Amino acid sequence: MSFAPDLTEILARARADMRLGVPVVLSDGARAAVVMAVETLGPQRLADALALGQADLAITEHRAATLKTAAYDGDLVRLAVPDGAGLDWVQAVADPADDLRVPIKGPFKARRTGDAVLHRAGIRLAKAARLIPAVLVVPIANGAALAGEHGLTLIGAAQAMTTDLSPLAPVIHAKVPLEVSEAGRLHIFRPEDGAEEHYAVEIGSPDRSKPVLARLHSACFTGDLLGSLKCDCGPQLRGALSQMGAAGEGVLLYLNQEGRGIGLANKMRAYSLQDQGFDTVEANHRLGFEDDERDFRIGAELLRKMGFSKVRLLTNNPAKVERLEHCGIEVVERVPLKVGENRFNHHYLATKAKKSGHIL
Numbered sequence: 001m002s003f004a005p006d007l008t009e010i011l012a013r014a015r016a017d018m019r020l021g022v023p024v025v026l027s028d029g030a031r032a033a034v035v036m037a038v039e040t041l042g043p044q045r046l047a048d049a050l051a052l053g054q055a056d057l058a059i060t061e062h063r064a065a066t067l068k069t070a071a072y073d074g075d076l077v078r079l080a081v082p083d084g085a086g087l088d089w090v091q092a093v094a095d096p097a098d099d100l101r102v103p104i105k106g107p108f109k110a111r112r113t114g115d116a117v118l119h120r121a122g123i124r125l126a127k128a129a130r131l132i133p134a135v136l137v138v139p140i141a142n143g144a145a146l147a148g149e150h151g152l153t154l155i156g157a158a159q160a161m162t163t164d165l166s167p168l169a170p171v172i173h174a175k176v177p178l179e180v181s182e183a184g185r186l187h188i189f190r191p192e193d194g195a196e197e198h199y200a201v202e203i204g205s206p207d208r209s210k211p212v213l214a215r216l217h218s219a220c221f222t223g224d225l226l227g228s229l230k231c232d233c234g235p236q237l238r239g240a241l242s243q244m245g246a247a248g249e250g251v252l253l254y255l256n257q258e259g260r261g262i263g264l265a266n267k268m269r270a271y272s273l274q275d276q277g278f279d280t281v282e283a284n285h286r287l288g289f290e291d292d293e294r295d296f297r298i299g300a301e302l303l304r305k306m307g308f309s310k311v312r313l314l315t316n317n318p319a320k321v322e323r324l325e326h327c328g329i330e331v332v333e334r335v336p337l338k339v340g341e342n343r344f345n346h347h348y349l350a351t352k353a354k355k356s357g358h359i360l
Protein backbone atom coordinates (compact mmCIF):
# COMPACT_ATOMS: atom_id res chain seq x y z
CA MET A 1 0.00 0.00 0.00
CA SER A 2 1.18 3.54 -0.73
CA PHE A 3 -0.46 6.85 -0.05
CA ALA A 4 2.31 8.62 -1.93
CA PRO A 5 1.14 10.89 -4.77
CA ASP A 6 1.75 9.57 -8.27
CA LEU A 7 3.38 11.60 -11.04
CA THR A 8 0.16 13.22 -12.21
CA GLU A 9 -0.55 14.33 -8.66
CA ILE A 10 2.97 15.64 -8.13
CA LEU A 11 2.61 17.64 -11.32
CA ALA A 12 -0.65 19.14 -10.05
CA ARG A 13 1.14 20.09 -6.84
CA ALA A 14 3.93 21.70 -8.82
CA ARG A 15 1.39 23.85 -10.67
CA ALA A 16 -0.21 24.87 -7.38
CA ASP A 17 3.23 25.67 -5.93
CA MET A 18 3.99 27.92 -8.88
CA ARG A 19 0.76 29.83 -8.32
CA LEU A 20 1.55 30.21 -4.61
CA GLY A 21 5.08 31.36 -5.24
CA VAL A 22 6.63 28.29 -3.67
CA PRO A 23 9.79 27.07 -5.44
CA VAL A 24 9.73 23.75 -7.30
CA VAL A 25 12.79 21.56 -7.83
CA LEU A 26 13.18 20.26 -11.39
CA SER A 27 15.64 17.54 -12.23
CA ASP A 28 16.96 15.83 -15.32
CA GLY A 29 19.44 13.06 -14.70
CA ALA A 30 22.38 14.62 -12.94
CA ARG A 31 21.15 18.22 -13.29
CA ALA A 32 18.71 19.97 -11.02
CA ALA A 33 17.46 23.49 -10.44
CA VAL A 34 15.21 25.48 -8.17
CA VAL A 35 12.50 27.04 -10.33
CA MET A 36 10.10 29.87 -9.50
CA ALA A 37 7.47 31.65 -11.55
CA VAL A 38 8.35 35.33 -11.88
CA GLU A 39 4.73 36.38 -11.52
CA THR A 40 4.48 35.04 -7.96
CA LEU A 41 8.07 35.68 -6.92
CA GLY A 42 8.54 37.79 -3.79
CA PRO A 43 11.65 39.74 -2.70
CA GLN A 44 12.70 37.32 0.04
CA ARG A 45 12.47 34.21 -2.14
CA LEU A 46 14.35 36.03 -4.90
CA ALA A 47 17.14 36.93 -2.46
CA ASP A 48 17.25 33.33 -1.17
CA ALA A 49 17.36 32.00 -4.74
CA LEU A 50 20.15 34.34 -5.79
CA ALA A 51 22.15 33.27 -2.74
CA LEU A 52 22.07 29.69 -4.06
CA GLY A 53 24.07 30.51 -7.16
CA GLN A 54 24.03 32.09 -10.60
CA ALA A 55 20.41 32.47 -11.67
CA ASP A 56 18.86 32.52 -15.13
CA LEU A 57 15.65 34.13 -16.16
CA ALA A 58 13.94 31.97 -18.80
CA ILE A 59 11.50 33.66 -21.17
CA THR A 60 9.86 32.43 -24.36
CA GLU A 61 10.98 33.25 -27.89
CA HIS A 62 7.99 35.59 -28.31
CA ARG A 63 8.88 37.64 -25.24
CA ALA A 64 12.53 37.59 -26.37
CA ALA A 65 11.50 38.98 -29.78
CA THR A 66 9.75 41.88 -28.05
CA LEU A 67 12.94 42.56 -26.08
CA LYS A 68 14.97 42.22 -29.30
CA THR A 69 17.03 39.36 -27.93
CA ALA A 70 17.94 36.32 -30.03
CA ALA A 71 16.42 33.07 -28.75
CA TYR A 72 19.45 30.77 -28.93
CA ASP A 73 17.45 27.85 -27.55
CA GLY A 74 14.79 28.14 -30.26
CA ASP A 75 11.59 28.38 -28.29
CA LEU A 76 13.12 30.20 -25.33
CA VAL A 77 16.06 32.21 -24.13
CA ARG A 78 18.08 31.92 -20.90
CA LEU A 79 19.09 35.34 -19.66
CA ALA A 80 21.75 35.54 -16.97
CA VAL A 81 20.41 37.62 -14.09
CA PRO A 82 22.97 40.46 -13.83
CA ASP A 83 24.76 41.12 -10.54
CA GLY A 84 22.74 43.48 -8.40
CA ALA A 85 19.51 42.96 -10.36
CA GLY A 86 16.43 42.88 -8.16
CA LEU A 87 12.79 42.03 -8.43
CA ASP A 88 12.10 45.13 -10.55
CA TRP A 89 14.47 43.93 -13.27
CA VAL A 90 13.13 40.37 -13.23
CA GLN A 91 9.53 41.56 -13.44
CA ALA A 92 10.21 44.12 -16.15
CA VAL A 93 11.80 41.45 -18.35
CA ALA A 94 8.90 39.05 -17.80
CA ASP A 95 5.89 41.33 -17.79
CA PRO A 96 5.16 43.69 -20.71
CA ALA A 97 2.85 45.95 -18.68
CA ASP A 98 5.35 48.83 -18.63
CA ASP A 99 7.15 48.12 -21.93
CA LEU A 100 6.05 51.41 -23.45
CA ARG A 101 6.13 53.64 -20.36
CA VAL A 102 9.57 52.56 -19.09
CA PRO A 103 11.12 50.31 -21.75
CA ILE A 104 13.57 47.80 -20.32
CA LYS A 105 16.89 48.10 -22.11
CA GLY A 106 19.54 45.49 -22.74
CA PRO A 107 22.05 44.40 -23.54
CA PHE A 108 20.81 41.11 -22.16
CA LYS A 109 23.33 38.35 -21.60
CA ALA A 110 21.80 35.26 -23.16
CA ARG A 111 23.40 31.91 -22.40
CA ARG A 112 24.55 29.86 -25.36
CA THR A 113 26.30 26.97 -23.66
CA GLY A 114 24.67 24.24 -21.61
CA ASP A 115 21.10 23.32 -22.36
CA ALA A 116 17.64 24.55 -21.61
CA VAL A 117 15.88 21.35 -20.54
CA LEU A 118 15.07 22.51 -17.00
CA HIS A 119 14.20 26.04 -18.18
CA ARG A 120 11.80 24.68 -20.79
CA ALA A 121 10.08 22.47 -18.21
CA GLY A 122 9.78 25.47 -15.88
CA ILE A 123 8.11 27.57 -18.57
CA ARG A 124 5.77 24.71 -19.30
CA LEU A 125 4.77 24.58 -15.62
CA ALA A 126 4.20 28.35 -15.49
CA LYS A 127 1.94 28.17 -18.55
CA ALA A 128 0.04 25.22 -17.11
CA ALA A 129 -0.45 27.30 -13.94
CA ARG A 130 -1.86 30.10 -16.16
CA LEU A 131 0.92 32.47 -15.11
CA ILE A 132 3.12 34.71 -17.26
CA PRO A 133 5.53 32.28 -18.97
CA ALA A 134 8.76 33.39 -17.31
CA VAL A 135 10.69 31.53 -14.63
CA LEU A 136 13.74 32.04 -12.50
CA VAL A 137 16.04 29.01 -12.67
CA VAL A 138 18.91 28.43 -10.26
CA PRO A 139 21.01 25.32 -10.86
CA ILE A 140 21.78 23.28 -7.73
CA ALA A 141 23.98 20.28 -7.09
CA ASN A 142 21.60 17.97 -5.32
CA GLY A 143 17.92 18.46 -6.14
CA ALA A 144 16.58 15.62 -4.02
CA ALA A 145 18.47 16.82 -0.93
CA LEU A 146 17.28 20.43 -1.26
CA ALA A 147 13.69 19.36 -1.95
CA GLY A 148 13.76 17.00 1.04
CA GLU A 149 15.28 19.58 3.37
CA HIS A 150 12.76 22.32 2.50
CA GLY A 151 9.71 20.16 1.74
CA LEU A 152 9.62 21.27 -1.92
CA THR A 153 7.99 19.42 -4.79
CA LEU A 154 10.59 17.53 -6.82
CA ILE A 155 9.72 16.61 -10.37
CA GLY A 156 11.55 15.31 -13.42
CA ALA A 157 11.80 17.66 -16.41
CA ALA A 158 10.45 14.94 -18.71
CA GLN A 159 7.38 14.52 -16.49
CA ALA A 160 6.78 18.26 -16.48
CA MET A 161 6.95 18.21 -20.30
CA THR A 162 4.42 15.41 -20.72
CA THR A 163 2.05 15.95 -23.63
CA ASP A 164 -0.33 13.14 -22.72
CA LEU A 165 -3.93 14.24 -22.48
CA SER A 166 -5.16 13.72 -18.95
CA PRO A 167 -8.10 11.30 -18.90
CA LEU A 168 -11.43 13.11 -18.59
CA ALA A 169 -13.95 11.38 -16.36
CA PRO A 170 -17.68 11.98 -16.71
CA VAL A 171 -18.83 13.16 -13.26
CA ILE A 172 -22.59 13.67 -13.54
CA HIS A 173 -25.25 14.87 -15.94
CA ALA A 174 -28.70 16.20 -15.29
CA LYS A 175 -31.57 17.95 -17.03
CA VAL A 176 -31.37 21.73 -17.29
CA PRO A 177 -34.32 23.17 -19.22
CA LEU A 178 -33.07 26.14 -21.23
CA GLU A 179 -34.73 29.13 -22.88
CA VAL A 180 -33.79 27.67 -26.28
CA SER A 181 -34.98 24.17 -25.49
CA GLU A 182 -36.63 22.50 -22.53
CA ALA A 183 -34.74 19.33 -23.46
CA GLY A 184 -31.37 20.58 -22.19
CA ARG A 185 -28.91 18.48 -20.23
CA LEU A 186 -25.63 19.55 -18.68
CA HIS A 187 -22.73 17.08 -18.44
CA ILE A 188 -19.67 17.69 -16.24
CA PHE A 189 -16.25 16.21 -17.07
CA ARG A 190 -13.27 16.27 -14.73
CA PRO A 191 -9.65 15.78 -15.80
CA GLU A 192 -7.63 13.38 -13.72
CA ASP A 193 -4.79 15.90 -13.39
CA GLY A 194 -6.76 18.35 -11.26
CA ALA A 195 -7.02 20.99 -14.01
CA GLU A 196 -10.27 22.79 -14.83
CA GLU A 197 -13.48 20.87 -15.45
CA HIS A 198 -15.19 21.13 -18.84
CA TYR A 199 -18.89 21.04 -19.63
CA ALA A 200 -21.15 19.76 -22.39
CA VAL A 201 -24.66 21.05 -23.02
CA GLU A 202 -26.69 18.41 -24.84
CA ILE A 203 -29.92 19.51 -26.48
CA GLY A 204 -32.49 16.82 -27.26
CA SER A 205 -31.27 13.30 -27.91
CA PRO A 206 -29.02 13.46 -30.96
CA ASP A 207 -28.68 10.23 -32.93
CA ARG A 208 -25.08 9.09 -32.32
CA SER A 209 -24.85 7.44 -35.74
CA LYS A 210 -25.42 10.73 -37.57
CA PRO A 211 -23.38 13.97 -37.67
CA VAL A 212 -24.42 16.16 -34.77
CA LEU A 213 -24.72 19.96 -34.84
CA ALA A 214 -21.85 20.87 -32.51
CA ARG A 215 -20.06 23.92 -31.12
CA LEU A 216 -16.71 23.91 -29.31
CA HIS A 217 -17.00 27.08 -27.29
CA SER A 218 -13.98 28.38 -25.39
CA ALA A 219 -14.80 30.11 -22.12
CA CYS A 220 -14.93 33.87 -22.27
CA PHE A 221 -15.98 35.36 -18.93
CA THR A 222 -16.07 38.86 -20.36
CA GLY A 223 -18.07 38.02 -23.49
CA ASP A 224 -20.24 35.13 -22.28
CA LEU A 225 -21.19 36.56 -18.89
CA LEU A 226 -20.60 40.29 -18.92
CA GLY A 227 -21.72 40.98 -22.48
CA SER A 228 -18.35 42.49 -23.42
CA LEU A 229 -18.36 44.13 -26.84
CA LYS A 230 -14.63 43.49 -27.37
CA CYS A 231 -15.29 40.04 -28.86
CA ASP A 232 -18.14 38.04 -30.38
CA CYS A 233 -18.23 35.20 -27.83
CA GLY A 234 -21.50 36.04 -26.06
CA PRO A 235 -23.58 36.27 -29.27
CA GLN A 236 -21.83 33.14 -30.59
CA LEU A 237 -22.68 31.19 -27.45
CA ARG A 238 -26.31 32.21 -27.50
CA GLY A 239 -26.52 31.93 -31.30
CA ALA A 240 -25.20 28.37 -31.24
CA LEU A 241 -27.62 27.34 -28.50
CA SER A 242 -30.58 28.87 -30.35
CA GLN A 243 -29.66 27.06 -33.56
CA MET A 244 -29.55 23.81 -31.62
CA GLY A 245 -32.85 24.66 -29.92
CA ALA A 246 -34.46 25.35 -33.32
CA ALA A 247 -33.06 22.09 -34.72
CA GLY A 248 -34.25 20.21 -31.62
CA GLU A 249 -30.81 18.76 -31.03
CA GLY A 250 -27.12 19.50 -30.78
CA VAL A 251 -24.16 19.54 -28.44
CA LEU A 252 -22.24 22.55 -27.16
CA LEU A 253 -18.96 21.94 -25.40
CA TYR A 254 -18.09 24.69 -22.97
CA LEU A 255 -14.33 24.35 -22.64
CA ASN A 256 -12.63 26.12 -19.77
CA GLN A 257 -9.82 27.43 -21.92
CA GLU A 258 -10.35 31.09 -21.12
CA GLY A 259 -8.46 33.57 -23.28
CA ARG A 260 -7.51 30.91 -25.89
CA GLY A 261 -5.90 28.92 -23.08
CA ILE A 262 -3.92 31.60 -21.23
CA GLY A 263 -6.38 32.19 -18.39
CA LEU A 264 -8.44 35.25 -17.49
CA ALA A 265 -5.69 37.21 -15.72
CA ASN A 266 -3.39 36.89 -18.75
CA LYS A 267 -6.27 37.74 -21.09
CA MET A 268 -6.78 40.94 -19.12
CA ARG A 269 -3.04 41.63 -19.43
CA ALA A 270 -3.51 41.16 -23.18
CA TYR A 271 -6.47 43.56 -23.13
CA SER A 272 -4.36 46.11 -21.30
CA LEU A 273 -1.74 45.81 -24.06
CA GLN A 274 -4.51 46.17 -26.64
CA ASP A 275 -5.43 49.45 -24.93
CA GLN A 276 -1.86 50.51 -25.72
CA GLY A 277 -2.39 49.81 -29.41
CA PHE A 278 -1.33 46.17 -29.93
CA ASP A 279 -3.68 43.72 -31.64
CA THR A 280 -4.88 40.44 -30.13
CA VAL A 281 -2.03 38.38 -31.60
CA GLU A 282 0.73 40.91 -30.82
CA ALA A 283 -0.54 41.20 -27.24
CA ASN A 284 -0.28 37.43 -26.70
CA HIS A 285 3.24 37.44 -28.14
CA ARG A 286 4.43 40.36 -26.00
CA LEU A 287 3.29 38.38 -22.97
CA GLY A 288 5.31 35.41 -24.19
CA PHE A 289 2.44 33.23 -25.38
CA GLU A 290 1.56 31.65 -28.71
CA ASP A 291 -1.51 33.24 -30.36
CA ASP A 292 -3.56 30.19 -29.43
CA GLU A 293 -2.64 27.97 -26.48
CA ARG A 294 -5.79 25.83 -26.55
CA ASP A 295 -5.65 22.03 -26.59
CA PHE A 296 -8.28 20.81 -29.06
CA ARG A 297 -7.80 17.20 -27.99
CA ILE A 298 -10.03 17.96 -25.01
CA GLY A 299 -13.01 18.81 -27.21
CA ALA A 300 -12.43 15.77 -29.40
CA GLU A 301 -12.17 13.50 -26.39
CA LEU A 302 -15.39 14.85 -24.84
CA LEU A 303 -17.26 14.31 -28.11
CA ARG A 304 -15.98 10.73 -28.25
CA LYS A 305 -16.89 10.13 -24.60
CA MET A 306 -20.44 11.24 -25.43
CA GLY A 307 -20.58 8.86 -28.38
CA PHE A 308 -20.18 11.41 -31.19
CA SER A 309 -17.69 10.84 -34.01
CA LYS A 310 -19.12 13.09 -36.75
CA VAL A 311 -20.06 16.73 -36.39
CA ARG A 312 -21.48 19.70 -38.27
CA LEU A 313 -19.28 22.26 -36.60
CA LEU A 314 -20.50 25.77 -35.83
CA THR A 315 -17.39 27.91 -36.30
CA ASN A 316 -15.72 30.58 -38.42
CA ASN A 317 -12.29 29.14 -37.67
CA PRO A 318 -11.00 26.68 -40.32
CA ALA A 319 -8.03 25.85 -38.04
CA LYS A 320 -10.49 24.52 -35.48
CA VAL A 321 -11.95 22.19 -38.14
CA GLU A 322 -8.47 21.00 -39.05
CA ARG A 323 -7.36 20.50 -35.47
CA LEU A 324 -10.52 18.58 -34.58
CA GLU A 325 -10.16 16.33 -37.61
CA HIS A 326 -6.55 15.76 -36.63
CA CYS A 327 -7.88 14.54 -33.28
CA GLY A 328 -10.07 11.94 -34.99
CA ILE A 329 -13.46 13.71 -35.22
CA GLU A 330 -14.97 13.86 -38.69
CA VAL A 331 -16.21 17.36 -39.52
CA VAL A 332 -18.72 16.74 -42.30
CA GLU A 333 -19.65 20.41 -42.56
CA ARG A 334 -18.48 23.78 -41.23
CA VAL A 335 -21.55 25.80 -40.28
CA PRO A 336 -20.72 29.55 -40.12
CA LEU A 337 -21.60 31.40 -36.93
CA LYS A 338 -21.46 35.05 -37.86
CA VAL A 339 -23.09 37.05 -35.12
CA GLY A 340 -22.20 39.88 -32.80
CA GLU A 341 -19.99 42.16 -34.88
CA ASN A 342 -19.97 45.70 -33.53
CA ARG A 343 -17.80 48.81 -33.69
CA PHE A 344 -15.70 47.71 -30.70
CA ASN A 345 -14.80 44.23 -31.99
CA HIS A 346 -14.52 45.07 -35.68
CA HIS A 347 -10.71 45.36 -35.51
CA TYR A 348 -10.42 42.18 -33.38
CA LEU A 349 -12.44 40.16 -35.91
CA ALA A 350 -10.45 41.65 -38.80
CA THR A 351 -7.17 40.70 -37.06
CA LYS A 352 -8.38 37.13 -36.54
CA ALA A 353 -9.30 36.95 -40.23
CA LYS A 354 -5.92 38.36 -41.29
CA LYS A 355 -3.61 36.57 -38.89
CA SER A 356 -5.46 33.46 -37.67
CA GLY A 357 -7.39 32.48 -40.79
CA HIS A 358 -10.91 33.07 -39.46
CA ILE A 359 -13.56 33.60 -42.11
CA LEU A 360 -15.31 36.94 -41.75
Ligand SMILES: Nc1nc2c(ncn2[C@@H]2O[C@H](COP(=O)(O)OP(=O)(O)OP(=O)(O)O)[C@@H](O)[C@H]2O)c(=O)[nH]1
Nearest residue numbers: 218219220231257258259260267270280315316317
Ligand atom coordinates in the same frame (compact mmCIF):
# COMPACT_ATOMS: atom_id res chain seq x y z
N1 LIG B 1 -5.75 35.82 -25.46
C1 LIG B 1 -6.89 36.38 -25.89
N2 LIG B 1 -8.00 35.65 -25.88
C2 LIG B 1 -9.13 36.21 -26.32
C3 LIG B 1 -9.18 37.54 -26.78
N3 LIG B 1 -10.45 37.81 -27.13
C4 LIG B 1 -11.15 36.69 -26.92
N4 LIG B 1 -10.38 35.72 -26.43
C5 LIG B 1 -10.68 34.32 -26.13
O1 LIG B 1 -10.77 33.64 -27.35
C6 LIG B 1 -11.57 32.49 -27.21
C7 LIG B 1 -12.53 32.46 -28.36
O2 LIG B 1 -11.76 32.24 -29.48
P1 LIG B 1 -11.96 32.96 -30.85
O3 LIG B 1 -10.60 33.11 -31.46
O4 LIG B 1 -12.80 34.18 -30.64
O5 LIG B 1 -12.84 32.04 -31.71
P2 LIG B 1 -12.54 30.58 -32.17
O6 LIG B 1 -13.04 29.69 -31.06
O7 LIG B 1 -11.12 30.37 -32.59
O8 LIG B 1 -13.41 30.48 -33.47
P3 LIG B 1 -14.98 30.45 -33.57
O9 LIG B 1 -15.37 29.01 -33.46
O10 LIG B 1 -15.31 31.00 -34.92
O11 LIG B 1 -15.55 31.28 -32.46
C8 LIG B 1 -12.21 32.60 -25.84
O12 LIG B 1 -11.51 31.73 -24.97
C9 LIG B 1 -11.97 34.04 -25.44
O13 LIG B 1 -11.83 34.19 -24.03
C10 LIG B 1 -7.97 38.28 -26.78
O14 LIG B 1 -7.90 39.43 -27.19
N5 LIG B 1 -6.85 37.66 -26.30
Ligand SMILES: [Zn+2]
Nearest residue numbers: 220223231233
Ligand atom coordinates in the same frame (compact mmCIF):
# COMPACT_ATOMS: atom_id res chain seq x y z
ZN1 LIG C 1 -14.80 36.61 -25.92
